[in-house]
Amino acid sequence: xxxxxxxxxLISFSSFSQSIQKVDLKKVEILNSTALALLDNSAAxxxxxxxxxxxxxxxxxxxxxxxxxxxxxxxxxxxxYYGLGTKTKEIKSFTMQKMQMPSVSGAYSKNDxxxxxxxxxxxNVFTLYNASSEDMREKYASMRQKLKKLIAxxxxxxxxxxxxxxxxxxxxxxxxxxxxEVLEELIKNESGIEAKNFSDILKAPLLTLxxxxxxxxxxxxxxxxxxxxxxxxxWSTLTFTLGKGDEHLKLYGFCRYIQDNTDYDSKSKKFxxxxxxxDIGSKAQFDWNKISVGYEYIKRNGDGKNYRxxxxxxxxxxxxxxxxxxxxxxxxxxxxxxxxxxxxIRWGINAKDSRDWE
Numbered sequence: 366x367x368x369x370x371x372x373x374x375l376i377s378f379s380s381f382s383q384s385i386q387k388v389d390l391k392k393v394e395i396l397n398s399t400a401l402a403l404l405d406n407s408a409a410x411x412x413x414x415x416x417x418x419x420x421x422x423x424x425x426x427x428x429x430x431x432x433x434x435x436x437x438x439x440x441x442x443x444x445x446y447y448g449l450g451t452k453t454k455e456i457k458s459f460t461m462q463k464m465q466m467p468s469v470s471g472a473y474s475k476n477d478x479x480x481x482x483x484x485x486x487x488x489n490v491f492t493l494y495n496a497s498s499e500d501m502r503e504k505y506a507s508m509r510q511k512l513k514k515l516i517a518x519x520x521x522x523x524x525x526x527x528x529x530x531x532x533x534x535x536x537x538x539x540x541x542x543x544x545x546e547v548l549e550e551l552i553k554n555e556s557g558i559e560a561k562n563f564s565d566i567l568k569a570p571l572l573t574l575x576x577x578x579x580x581x582x583x584x585x586x587x588x589x590x591x592x593x594x595x596x597x598x599x600w601s602t603l604t605f606t607l608g609k610g611d612e613h614l615k616l617y618g619f620c621r622y623i624q625d626n627t628d629y630d631s632k633s634k635k636f637x638x639x640x641x642x643x644d645i646g647s648k649a650q651f652d653w654n655k656i657s658v659g660y661e662y663i664k665r666n667g668d669g670k671n672y673r674x675x676x677x678x679x680x681x682x683x684x685x686x687x688x689x690x691x692x693x694x695x696x697x698x699x700x701x702x703x704x705x706x707x708x709x710i711r712w713g714i715n716a717k718d719s720r721d722w723e
Contacts, residue, residue: 387719388443391684392568395713396421398431399485400472403579403598403623405698408691408707409677411619411648411661413575413604415489416447416567417468418685418713425689425709429474438466443722447567448492452723453506457498463489470579478585481595485579495571495609504563509722512552519548565610575602583627598623600644617648619663627698640668655681663696671696675705687711 397412398421407425419439423431444450448460470485494501528540581595600621607614621644646663657679665671675693682688691707 387721388446389564389719390418390446390715391718393418393715395685395687395711396423396433396435396468396470398423398425398433398470398472399468399487399577399579400433400470400483400581401425401429401431401474402577403483403485403581403596404429404472404474404481405673405696406474406707408675408679408689408705408709409648409659409661410663410673410675411602411617411646413489413573413602413615413617414468414487415463415492415570415573415575419715421711421713423472423709423711425691425707428476429472431470431472433468433470435466435468439716441466441720443720446720448489449501453502456502456505458494458496458501459491459498460494461491463492479583480585481581481583482592483579483581483595485577487575487577490574490576491572492570493572494566495569495606496566501563501566504566505722508563515548515551518551519544522547522551568611569606569609569613570604571606573604575604576600577602594626596623596625596627611652611654613652615648615650615652615659617650617661619646619648619661620644642667642669646673650677665696673705685712685714 393416394414396414396417397409398407401407401423402410402412406429417435419435421433423433425431438446442451444452444456445462446466448462449456450462466489468487470483470487472481472483472485474481474483496504523540523544526543528543576599578597578599580597582592583595584590584592598621600619603618605616607616621642623642623644625640625642643666644663645666646661648659648661650657650659657677659677661673661675661677663673665673673694673696675691675695677689677691679687679689687710689707689709689711691705693705695703695705697703
């Protein structure tokens with residue numbers, strides 16, 4: 366019986382030891398909708414999401430909804446997910462490996478008489494982390510090594526507290542439960558542990574470049590057979606981050622080309638005129654734990670001068686649910702209100718919230 370109890374403990378211990386050495390993806394961001402951004406029907410057009418949940422739903426208002434996903438990341442291990450290779454020696458502060466994980470988006474939006482359907486795709490071209498490659502490798506290796514040392518310290522504390530693997534199954538369960546408590550407490554209180562430092566580097570990259578493209582169609586809300594080409598857009602977003610972890614300031618640079626077939630012709634009473642726009646803008650956003658506050662300004666040039674000036678606020682109700690709002694002036698359009706007053710929710714999940722680092 367004692368041999369059986371020891372075996373039960375070792376299996377439980379092995380499983381728990383492995384679990385604390387996994388990357389936690391619960392707090393990666395919910396994806397901003399590329400499709401809704403093309404339609405200018407979003408609380409924030411300028412955004413970047415280098416690391417996002419696998420499946421997301423965005424509702425910026427009661428009249429629009431977007432389904433968004435992160436492709437090809439479900440089977441990746443922790444280092445691969447962050448574009449850091451598969452082993453410690455492959456970790457580098459500059460990576461272009463996230464290009465193999467594009468995010469896709471599909472959206473539906475309508476007003477009184479016109480419905481719009483859009484699809485989009487986004488790539489992270491490169492990510493530059495806010496640490497040297499050598500520093501990142503050292504922190505990662507140190508994190509893994511210190512976890513092993515903490516397990517040994519937990520064993521020592523169990524002995525000092527007089528715990529032993531008992532003769533029956535109940536005593537073994539008590540031992541296992543207490544061991545997990547001790548180990549978790551040591552991890553939480555260990556000031557030298559590198560896990561948080563390494564995690565903070567990954568949460569807030571110093572510099573990222575995203576590119577995106579989207580296409581939309583429009584149609585009468587009650588007759589999908591009369592659809593026509595709507596918009597095509599391609600854009601890039603450069604994001605610079607000051608700070609680490611959950612408290613940081615993001616500064617964005619944005620440029621976009623749009624071919625727009627949704628300009629209304631008053632003579633034919635149809636959306637026939639084709640126009641071309643070039644948008645240039647910037648945004649500042651401060652993230653502080655669960656709250657994000659930002660402001661974006663986009664100037665429109667080309668076939669018509671216009672601008673967008675919108676404030677943005679977001680509250681993270683939980684890791685999987687955000688409440689967002691956008692308030693200000695939108696681009697003038699026959700299909701969108703000039704005043705932005707949006708309040709919506711974002712919901713996202715992962716197939717697995719934790720993965721082995723390697």
